[in-house]
Amino acid sequence: MSVMTLHRPAHRDALALLESAFGDGRMVTVFGRCRVEYDGRASSSLGPGDRLVVCKPDGTILVHTDEQREPVNWQPPGCTHRASVREGRLRIRSERTSPEERLDVAFERIEQVSAYEVTDRSDLALTGSEEDLRQRILDDPSLVEVGFEPTAAERETAAGPVDLFGSDAEERPVVVELKRRRVGPSAASQLTRYVAAVDEEFPETGVRGILVAPSVTDRTAAMLDERGLEFVALEPVGDEDTADASGASPDDDAEPG
Amino acid sequence: MSVMTLHRPAHRDALALLESAFGDGRMVTVFGRCRVEYDGRASSSLGPGDRLVVCKPDGTILVHTDEQREPVNWQPPGCTHRASVREGRLRIRSERTSPEERLDVAFERIEQVSAYEVTDRSDLALTGSEEDLRQRILDDPSLVEVGFEPTAAERETAAGPVDLFGSDAEERPVVVELKRRRVGPSAASQLTRYVAAVDEEFPETGVRGILVAPSVTDRTAAMLDERGLEFVALEPVGDEDTADASGASPDDDAEPG
DNA sequence: TACTGTATTTCGCTA
DNA sequence: TAGCGAAGTACAGTA
Known part of the structure; x- marks a missing residue:
């Protein structure tokens, strides 16, 4: 039974x-x-x-x-x-x-x-994660900046692995930190650590650090500014009007009433 | 029913x-x-x-x-x-x-x-949290350092609230960051942020930053060292031999067999 | 195993 | 409500 x-x-x-x-x-x-x-x-x-x-x-x-x-x-x-x-x-x-x-x-x-008695062979298919954000950028690097060319994901540095690493139109090294949602001070600290580490690898090259997230808090924006880091507003999934209560999704056959 | x-x-x-x-x-x-x-x-x-x-x-x-x-x-x-x-x-x-x-x-x-039908009026009593570690230090500040005098907990700074703030035997400001378990790089970054903020409040006073935790990873120790920050090994609860399988706890009336 | 970072984190607290 | 940080975080990936 x-x-x-x-x-x-x-x-x-x-x-x-x-x-x-x-x-x-x-x-x-x-x-x-x-x-x-x-x-x-x-x-x-x-x-x-x-x-x-x-x-x-x-x-x-x-x-x-x-x-x-x-x-x-x-x-x-x-x-x-x-x-x-x-x-x-x-x-x-x-x-x-x-x-x-x-x-x-x-x-x-x-x-x-x-x-x-439990049997469950199905795997969860999830979208909207940081991984999706990374894929979105790899598919179209200009979302970060025109001229940005990613060369590695999860690239190792002395400070730990960097989400995206590459170069800009002027061949300067670029460190990109990705967050799937609005970020606070810890993300700025994290990017700071990575940029410092890469800066030691490539001295005098003017390593840039870019935080990619939907948004940042005021204090975090100030921190980024102080440290010469940049911010690009971007979400894991494109503007798909995810929370649309009026339109029925394809696989939603439930009807109210 | x-x-x-x-x-x-x-x-x-x-x-x-x-x-x-x-x-x-x-x-x-x-x-x-x-x-x-x-x-x-x-x-x-x-x-x-x-x-x-x-x-x-x-x-x-x-x-x-x-x-x-x-x-x-x-x-x-x-x-x-x-x-x-x-x-x-x-x-x-x-x-x-x-x-x-x-x-x-x-x-x-x-x-x-x-x-x-659920009724539950009991509250969970938990010990061993970061809060316990703080209390332990407030009860005996010399656990951090002889001469340490805490003046505030959760003291606000431009970078956010500092766990413990006080002064050392030589009247230098001291920022203490507490962690209940072994810490990684993010804790060092956090302390760095706080020390920088307090340093702007009290310029030229030689603000000290002390990380109090059971232990740190190697990379984190290196980060602390680079930045002139200090580490003190301390746990939320004193050495009580918490995981003692041989001795029965007072409220444990279960017997093997 | 230890280290590092993410998470549909959750949760509590405070301004 | 938003911001900020802790958690017995859990969990995945990697060295």
């Missing part, structure tokens, strides 16, 4: 399902009143409350409350889950090494336990 | 439960074969597969596969969820404005739908 569910199970029955599912590679959800203790890179303690706990076959565990996108507690992939019953509580312990981390969830009441 | 669950429901029955739960402020999980389309800050398309979809009453929606801590698709809190049935598929649409974003999940098969 694809889903196995127990409602208000006795702890020992819940335990049996959990152990079976952990052994099987099935995904598990447990909903009930629990406490959570975490110790590792940091430490945390969470008092009693109703939460949804999700255990994935890859060793991920998530503890979700009724709010926020982020789990209140979690363990990343690669952990080992074990279930047990001690002192009238169903416990799930998730551990890993390097770093040494431990998560303990103790249920005093279980409303529901489910185990799911 | 605290949990309401339907197994392999007809779409219209699943729809009824979803609409009721969205109206109620109950949390919902749906497990089944679905496709997902997202459009907003970026765009994505996800082909058919079995996934666990979680809808929270605060407007969060998560689409989880059997792998990774991160949902393959999501929508943050504040969104509006609507369910419908079109062309033989149960659809969940989650929308928000500013930014305009839309997530569509279309189920071709539903294995299980559950609605949960």
Whole structure:
């Protein structure tokens, strides 16, 4: 069966399902009143409350409350889950090494336990990333500046890899830093680091630094200005009127009403 | 009842439960074969597969596969969820404005739908954050350096707020940047920015910059050195042997075997 | 494994 | 609301 569910199970029955599912590679959800203790890179303690706990076959565990996108507690992939019953509580312990981390969830009441057989072969196709912005520029370098000729992407420097490297119409080296959204001071610092490193490679050549992003904050614009760096406004995807609520997208066959 | 669950429901029955739960402020999980389309800050398309979809009453929606801590698709809190049935598929649409974003999940098969009544009043108590590191230093400034006197936390400068600001034994201004874990180049850049800003405030005073963190990468150490910045090794919590598997913690009443 | 940077980052805080 | 920086960030790519 694809889903196995127990409602208000006795702890020992819940335990049996959990152990079976952990052994099987099935995904598990447990909903009930629990406490959570975490110790590792940091430490945390969470008092009693109703939460949804999700255990994935890859060793991920998530503890979700009724709010926020982020789990209140979690363990990343690669952990080992074990279930047990001690002192009238169903416990799930998730551990890993390097770093040494431990998560303990103790249920005093279980409303529901489910185990799911999951199959998912599809990959996510995402557009609008920084990678898309880079491709857009490589397809048409004049978007940055007429005469700009990119010679390398992710070019290594003493300060780390530069998004785009090339030369301008006057053969001066050009360092381009790409951001998919409006940027703050850290992007200006980053570009500064790269330009300084390239400047040591090619002294006296007047290395230019160009930040390409949809927009910059005022303080960042000032920083760029002070340091003789440039800004070009550009987005990962062309002006496609992405958020058009009036026109129906091709694959959107839903109708209101 | 605290949990309401339907197994392999007809779409219209699943729809009824979803609409009721969205109206109620109950949390919902749906497990089944679905496709997902997202459009907003970026765009994505996800082909058919079995996934666990979680809808929270605060407007969060998560689409989880059997792998990774991160949902393959999501929508943050504040969104509006609507369910419908079109062309033989149960659809969940989650929308928000500013930014305009839309997530569509279309189920071709539903294995299980559950609605949960969630109550959670407990707050997470976390230790080991950067804030703890700051408090540790304010309690004993000599951890940074004998003679260091902090005068302000989060002190505003032209480059942004500085973690700790104060003076050394020789009355020189000191800028301290705190990190709870091993740091890379961006932390050095950050400190550089702050020191430059404070240096403009107090010219000719020999403003010092100190990075306080557990450790730094080699490249970062070189950057600090070049710029005349200093490093002090310190962790958010004292050496408490946090990851001690042999000794039982006070609140750990679980026994192996 | 360690280092580096991106992210539909999310989140909290402050002006 | 926008700006700014932290996070138990997670995650991918590379050396």
